[in-house]
Amino acid sequence: MKLSTGIVRRVDELGRIVIPIEMRNSLGIAQKDPVEISMEGTSIVVRKYENRCVFCGVLRPSIKYNDKLICKKCLAELNKQAEDSKN
Numbered sequence: 001m002k003l004s005t006g007i008v009r010r011v012d013e014l015g016r017i018v019i020p021i022e023m024r025n026s027l028g029i030a031q032k033d034p035v036e037i038s039m040e041g042t043s044i045v046v047r048k049y050e051n052r053c054v055f056c057g058v059l060r061p062s063i064k065y066n067d068k069l070i071c072k073k074c075l076a077e078l079n080k081q082a083e084d085s086k087n
């Protein structure tokens with residue numbers, strides 16, 4: 001959802017901007033919470049960082065391997081491919 005607020009902020013000398021409190025509150029972003037910064041075309045997107053499966057992006061996967069998170073579904077797919085490659 002793209003919502004234009006008309007809010008203009010200036011970037012400070014260290015490259016920082018303040019995310020409006022209303023936006024932080026509505027997205028549940030609190031002090032010290034990690035956020036993920038990415039580029040989409042000519043826009044900079046800041047989103048609340050949440051643990052996701054490295055393969056499919058599903059939220060809060062349950063399996064951790066070498067510091068990467070994987071969901072059960074992707075793990076099952078990998079196991080199946082490993083089994084198939086033996087034949």
Ligand SMILES: [Zn+2]
Nearest residue numbers: 053056071074
């Ligand atoms: Zn997955």
